[in-house]
Amino acid sequence: MDCLKPYSHIRGANYIPPSFVHFEMNDPVILDKEMSYAERLGLNSVRVYLHYEGWKNNPKAYLERVREFMRLANSHGITVMFVLWDSFRFFRWTYDESEKKWIYMPDALYNLEPSFWPHGEEYIQSVVETLSPEPNLLMWDIMNEPLCPILLHMSPYSQECRDLMQKMWSFVRHFCRLMKDLDNKHPITVGATKSRIWDISEVLEVGADIDVISIHDYSPDRAALRKNIDEGISFAQEFQKPLLISEIGCLCRANPYDMALEICQEYGIGWYLWELMIRGYWADVHGIVYPDGTVRNPSIVAAIRGFFRKRTGDIIKPKVDREHHASLDILAGKKWLSNPNADYKEGLRILERIANHLEACELIPMNDPPTRRVLLLSEEKPENRAELCRLLVLWSEILSQHCQPLPPEIPLKNPGYRWWRE
Numbered sequence: 001m002d003c004l005k006p007y008s009h010i011r012g013a014n015y016i017p018p019s020f021v022h023f024e025m026n027d028p029v030i031l032d033k034e035m036s037y038a039e040r041l042g043l044n045s046v047r048v049y050l051h052y053e054g055w056k057n058n059p060k061a062y063l064e065r066v067r068e069f070m071r072l073a074n075s076h077g078i079t080v081m082f083v084l085w086d087s088f089r090f091f092r093w094t095y096d097e098s099e100k101k102w103i104y105m106p107d108a109l110y111n112l113e114p115s116f117w118p119h120g121e122e123y124i125q126s127v128v129e130t131l132s133p134e135p136n137l138l139m140w141d142i143m144n145e146p147l148c149p150i151l152l153h154m155s156p157y158s159q160e161c162r163d164l165m166q167k168m169w170s171f172v173r174h175f176c177r178l179m180k181d182l183d184n185k186h187p188i189t190v191g192a193t194k195s196r197i198w199d200i201s202e203v204l205e206v207g208a209d210i211d212v213i214s215i216h217d218y219s220p221d222r223a224a225l226r227k228n229i230d231e232g233i234s235f236a237q238e239f240q241k242p243l244l245i246s247e248i249g250c251l252c253r254a255n256p257y258d259m260a261l262e263i264c265q266e267y268g269i270g271w272y273l274w275e276l277m278i279r280g281y282w283a284d285v286h287g288i289v290y291p292d293g294t295v296r297n298p299s300i301v302a303a304i305r306g307f308f309r310k311r312t313g314d315i316i317k318p319k320v321d322r323e324h325h326a327s328l329d330i331l332a333g334k335k336w337l338s339n340p341n342a343d344y345k346e347g348l349r350i351l352e353r354i355a356n357h358l359e360a361c362e363l364i365p366m367n368d369p370p371t372r373r374v375l376l377l378s379e380e381k382p383e384n385r386a387e388l389c390r391l392l393v394l395w396s397e398i399l400s401q402h403c404q405p406l407p408p409e410i411p412l413k414n415p416g417y418r419w420w421r422e
Contacts, residue, residue, distance in 0.1 A: 003236035007212070007244040010270030011304065012045035012081075013038060013288065014247060016280060021054045023069070024061040030291075032072045037289045038276055039076035041304050045138055046073060047081045047246055047272045051089070052110060052123050063130040074136040081246070081272075082131065083141040083191065084124060085110070085175065087168070091149045112167040121178060128182045139187040139212060140179055141246065143172045146202055148193045156200055169205055176209040187211035191246045194218075194228055203232070207239040216247035220254035225263045244270040252285040258303040265306060273304075297366070318361040321403040329353045330400055333392045344383050348374065351388060354395045363402055370395060 015034070019025040038046060048069075055062045070080055090110040110116065131137060146168050154161035172190060179188050189212040192202040203213055215232045219225035229245075236243035245264065248271055249257040257273060264271045278287030278296055288300050295301055299309060320326045333350045336342045355370035357363070364370060370391075377388055 001237075001240055001242075003213075003233060003241065003243045004267065004269050006242040007270035008268045010045050010244055010272070011043050012047060012270070012272035013041075013043055013276035014272055014274045015046040015048050015276045017048075017069070018279070020049070020280065021051045022057060022062070023050070023054055024058055024065040026065060026069070028065075028068055028072065031069050032075075033293075034277060034289075034291075035073045035076045035078055037293060038073075038078055041288065041301060043276075043304070044077060045079040045081065045272065046276065047083060047141065049083045049086055049144070050127060052085070052120065053089075055123050055126065056119075059126055063126065067130055067134065070131065070134045070136060074134070079136045079138040080134075081138045081141055081189075082127070083144045084127065084179075085120075085142065086144045087146050088144075088149045090168075091153075112164075112171045114170075117171070117174060120175065124175060124178060125182060128179070132183045132186060137186055139189055140183070141189050141191050141214065142175050142179060142210070144191045145193040145216065146172055146190065146205075147197065147200065151193075151197055151200070156197075165200075172206060173209050176206065189214040189246070191216060196231055201235070203235045207235060207241070211241060213239065213241050213243045214246040215243070217245055217260070218248070218250045218253045218255045219260075222259065222263060225255075225260065229263070229267055229269060244272075246272045247274045249273045250285055257288075257297075257300040258308055261303040262308045320357050320361040320363065320399070324406060326354075326357045326399055327403045327406040329357065330396045330403065331406070333396050337389060337392060344385060344388070347385075347388050347392065348378055351377070351392055351395070354392070354399055357399055358395060361402070364395075364398060 015038070017023065017026045017034075018030060035046075050066065073080055090112055110120075147165060150161060150164050150168065154164070156162075176188060176190070187210075189210050190202065190206045192206075192213070192215045194216055196203075203215065207213065213232065213236045215228065217225055217228050219228055232243050232245075248260045248264070249255060261271070261273075273288065275282065275286050276288055278290045287296065288304075289295055302308070329350060333354060336347050336350055352371065352374045355374050358370055359366065373391060377384055377391075
């Protein structure tokens with residue numbers, strides 16, 4: 001079978017709403033607005049975490065709001081994959097200084113022991129009864145990254161670690177079977193940390209119990225990403241089941257969105273970015289859209305749409321001073337700086353033009369766009385002339401490195417340039 005084809009159409013993102021655990025506290029207006037962002041981006045699916053403790057607090061209100069969210073998503077053409085359990089919520093760790101190792105504390109809110117299972121069964125049954133009739137339910141993810149919190153803290157070769165992993169797999173298999181009994185209309189998956197961790201494969205452990213193989217990828221380069229996908233394909237072919245990537249994209253792991261999505265497009269594999277919104281714990285290394293609808297990096301939007309930065313063959317670098325406007329703006333800045341009584345707003349206009357040159361030709365890092373600094377200065381009261389002068393000097397120096405000497409026949413007040421620039 002072609003293991004990639006069934007879900008190759010998926011263009012998704014993980015979605016973490018403002019109230020992560022207590023879904024009933026989320027404002028439907030915000031949920032609807034953020035699903036509209038997903039629609040505008042061209043996404044067609046979201047992966048969303050449900051939480052036992054949120055449900056336990058108020059089962060009816062919790063699931064009513066989740067169902068309302070599903071219907072809002074559906075109005076924007078968005079399907080939903082729900083994650084039912086997150087492995088990280090099963091563990092609490094403490095560091096033993098004497099032993100120089102992490103110790104698992106068996107008093108987390110969730111519990112892998114069979115004594116907890118009836119509570120989990122009640123939760124799952126309630127979720128299925130409420131949400132499975134919704135037409136945009138794509139699939140159930142039974143457990144997110146089963147082994148990740150264990151292998152982050154323990155040697156995979158210790159007996160203690162092996163025992164804990166077996167408890168995890170018993171839990172996961174039990175709830176895979178339960179879900180198949182409760183809902184035979186929707187496929188199930190388990191979000192594997194990656195195709196393989198050392199000599200351990202989460203996929204091999206549950207491949208027979210799930211309908212769709214889903215892997216996560218935060219590989220730091222193209223070769224590693226291709227290797228992870230290739231291994232995922234081999235597992236999918238072994239089990240004769242479809243494959244998709246349910247988490248990908250992390251700025252601090254050398255796994256930028258455009259690189260990751262370019263490789264996904266190359267393979268034709270469906271994907272879910274981590275994550276849609278820039279907010280919360282992961283805001284500084286993940287996310288596409290701010291809550292106000294602006295974006296951190298337009299190249300991510302382009303990549304989602306299938307457009308990528310040219311990295312092969314000849315490229316045409318922008319020539320910032322081709323028509324001497326950059327040089328003229330540097331001269332205008334020097335003239336303004338020479339007059340301590342120069343008009344403040346005129347100085348801001350000159351600074352904005354210099355910032356535009358730097359941004360348009362990508363001559364300066366864009367993690368803090370210069371034009372943002374200009375906007376802040378324009379709104380600051382009282383006027384911050386010292387900062388305006390500092391930025392004019394700094395950015396003019398950067399821009400001047402990319403300019404040629406201004407020809408003598410193009411003076412600052414040349415009428416042929418003035419009409420164009422005013």
